[in-house]
Amino acid sequence: MSSEVKKLNPKEVLCLEYLPNAKVIEWSVKAKNLPKVFNNILNALAERDVRFLSGFQSIDWNENTLLLGGFIDISASEIRTVEDLRNLLKNIEGVLEINTSEQTFDGLIIDTLHFPLQVAGERSFTFRVETFGGILKRLYDKFGTGAAVILYEMGVAAGESKAKSMMKKHRLDKLKMLKLTMAERAAKGWCIAEVTEFTSKNVTLVVKELFECLPFKDKQENAVSQFFRGYLAGLLRQLFNKDVAVTEVECVAKGDATCKFIAEVKG
Numbered sequence: 001m002s003s004e005v006k007k008l009n010p011k012e013v014l015c016l017e018y019l020p021n022a023k024v025i026e027w028s029v030k031a032k033n034l035p036k037v038f039n040n041i042l043n044a045l046a047e048r049d050v051r052f053l054s055g056f057q058s059i060d061w062n063e064n065t066l067l068l069g070g071f072i073d074i075s076a077s078e079i080r081t082v083e084d085l086r087n088l089l090k091n092i093e094g095v096l097e098i099n100t101s102e103q104t105f106d107g108l109i110i111d112t113l114h115f116p117l118q119v120a121g122e123r124s125f126t127f128r129v130e131t132f133g134g135i136l137k138r139l140y141d142k143f144g145t146g147a148a149v150i151l152y153e154m155g156v157a158a159g160e161s162k163a164k165s166m167m168k169k170h171r172l173d174k175l176k177m178l179k180l181t182m183a184e185r186a187a188k189g190w191c192i193a194e195v196t197e198f199t200s201k202n203v204t205l206v207v208k209e210l211f212e213c214l215p216f217k218d219k220q221e222n223a224v225s226q227f228f229r230g231y232l233a234g235l236l237r238q239l240f241n242k243d244v245a246v247t248e249v250e251c252v253a254k255g256d257a258t259c260k261f262i263a264e265v266k267g
């Protein structure tokens with residue numbers, strides 16, 4: 001299996017923008033899902049020197065509508081107010097709904113036009129990796145090895161439920177199912193995992209940037225992953241329909257370049 005190094009750019013989730021010297025407003029436009037409508041909306045703004053800041057686009061396949069949302073800077077634009085923006089957009093064919101906000105906190109604007117946060121259509125929430133690290137540290141301080149057991153079991157539950165929902169949705173072989181699940185972990189920001197060995201007895205994964213271990217980088221004598229180790233165990237148990245033991249043999253917490261997990265399929 002290849003281990004080519006791809007340069008990846010970060011994926012920013014719309015949340016806030018801080019530009020104290022600009023006139024930033026938030027916009028959210030729902031329109032018919034047609035290429036021309038998308039183009040006409042962006043062109044109308046670009047032609048009036050609106051500067052696009054962070055934002056997103058999404059599709060609602062039930063309604064067949066497009067949603068465009070984000071922050072724009074109108075300080076160099078002939079659009080002076082949110083009313084100007086609304087008047088401009090409402091005359092574009094295919095535009096169905098316009099929402100705007102100009103509420104700022106000393107140059108800081110926060111997304112107040114969209115809720116809930118969805119990832120692949122599923123309700124989600126975010127945690128900073130650092131915050132999660134703080135939670136783990138506290139758990140280990142208070143409960144020691146008990147914390148490791150709890151985290152491992154939480155991971156097993158998450159991995160099992162993931163495998164069950166994947167097996168309902170897709171008919172793929174075990175390796176493809178594992179690769180698909182790991183690709184989704186990367187898309188959701190957990191880690192970048194690569195399957196480097198896959199037989200009926202052993203599975204090896206090399207895992208970079210794992211959220212669970214990063215907060216402990218170079219600070220521990222032993223491997224620290226319990227949640228993700230449990231996640232792999234739960235996932236692989238379901239895929240193989242056999243007992244699986246997972247060991248983290250390398251870990252960034254103990255100074256290794258990546259984390260590495262070896263799963264042993266029993267029986």
Ligand SMILES: [Zn+2]
Nearest residue numbers: 213251252259
């Ligand atoms: Zn690790």
